[in-house]
Amino acid sequence: xxxxxxxxxxxxxxxxxxxxxxxxxxxxxxxxxxxxxxxxxxxxxxxxxxxxxxxxxxxxxxxxxxxxxxxxxxxxxxxxxxxxxxxxxxxxxxxxxxxxxxxxxxxxxxxxxxxxxxxxxxxxxxxx
Amino acid sequence: xxxxxxxxxxxxxxxxxxxxxxxxxxxxxxxxxxxxxxxxxxxxxxxxxxxxxxxxxxxxxxxxxxxxxxxxxxxxxxxxxxxxxxxxxxxxxxxxxxxxxxxxxxxxxxxxxxxxxxxxxxxxxxxx
DNA sequence: TAATTAATTAGGAATGATTACTAATAAGGA
DNA sequence: TCCTTATTAGTAATCATTCCTAATTAATTA
Numbered sequence: 001x002x003x004x005x006x007x008x009x010x011x012x013x014x015x016x017x018x019x020x021x022x023x024x025x026x027x028x029x030x031x032x033x034x035x036x037x038x039x040x041x042x043x044x045x046x047x048x049x050x051x052x053x054x055x056x057x058x059x060x061x062x063x064x065x066x067x068x069x070x071x072x073x074x075x076x077x078x079x080x081x082x083x084x085x086x087x088x089x090x091x092x093x094x095x096x097x098x099x100x101x102x103x104x105x106x107x108x109x110x111x112x113x114x115x116x117x118x119x120x121x122x123x124x125x126x127x128x
Numbered sequence: 129x130x131x132x133x134x135x136x137x138x139x140x141x142x143x144x145x146x147x148x149x150x151x152x153x154x155x156x157x158x159x160x161x162x163x164x165x166x167x168x169x170x171x172x173x174x175x176x177x178x179x180x181x182x183x184x185x186x187x188x189x190x191x192x193x194x195x196x197x198x199x200x201x202x203x204x205x206x207x208x209x210x211x212x213x214x215x216x217x218x219x220x221x222x223x224x225x226x227x228x229x230x231x232x233x234x235x236x237x238x239x240x241x242x243x244x245x246x247x248x249x250x251x252x253x254x255x256x
Numbered sequence: 257t258a259a260t261t262a263a264t265t266a267g268g269a270a271t272g273a274t275t276a277c278t279a280a281t282a283a284g285g286a
Numbered sequence: 287t288c289c290t291t292a293t294t295a296g297t298a299a300t301c302a303t304t305c306c307t308a309a310t311t312a313a314t315t316a
Contacts, residue, residue, distance in 0.1 A: 003284075
């Protein structure tokens with residue numbers, strides 16, 4: 001059976017406090033300030049475990065390191081090609097997507113991820 | 129200036145012959161049969177180069193190795209969680225997607241990728 | 257055609273995020 | 287309090303990919 005450890009609580013709190021799209025490395029650095037004895041492997045293992053238990057959400061985007069999010073509700077993402085920053089994207093009528101897609105014969109989908117790429121306002125401004 | 133090498137031609141032909149969603153490793157193995165002197169770094173470098181020149185398409189899906197495709201036209205993908213196989217997905221009215229999404233203020237998108245996950249027909253049949 | 261130059265190559269080393277391993281530690285039930 | 291076993295710290299291993307370097311070769315110029 002799973003145990004409740006101080007470590008797990010600290011890591012969960014860190015993700016909640018850091019809020020959005022944080023990398024494992026960011027979580028580790030944040031925790032390491034206050035708790036320098038907590039090892040990197042413990043952070044990685046618990047992030048995985050917390051995501052498995054749906055207490056946080058693991059975000060795996062193409063060509064990027066894994067990220068974690070305190071928000072459980074599903075949403076899509078946009079990534080800036082210049083700075084690499086991740087933004088949340090909402091779709092007004094997501095049901096519409098299911099109506100228009102043509103999946104392979106017999107394929108049963110349980111999830112989907114959309115990643116928009118481009119350039120964010122901040123990076124666009126810098127170029128002018 | 130770029131040069132035309134036999135190696136590049138062999139690698140391009142391999143992707144065209146293998147057709148869909150091939151990994152760098154698959155391309156290398158395929159080439160290695162006929163041309164055992166061609167190194168892995170040459171395959172990787174040329175796959176990158178060919179993709180940069182839009183002669184093939186690089187497909188980077190979350191939590192997966194890079195893949196390459198002879199088809200240049202844009203389409204989406206579905207991946208089976210059991211066998212890892214990649215399928216093509218088409219959307220009848222992709223224009224509607226742009227109408228319903230709410231991107232961050234000032235974000236200019238130039239591309240997007242959709243990945244559906246689930247279980248394919250073949251793997252579903254095996255479970256029965 | 258021969259000489260020149262710079263891109264390309266083979267082979268192997270380096271990278272970097274993540275996971276695996278192992279002996280020591282500690283949570284929580286009996 | 288004792289006992290079982292999940293968890294931990296620290297480090298090694300993994301794996302796709304990129305980087306590095308001397309040798310090679312494509313293509314330009316004389």
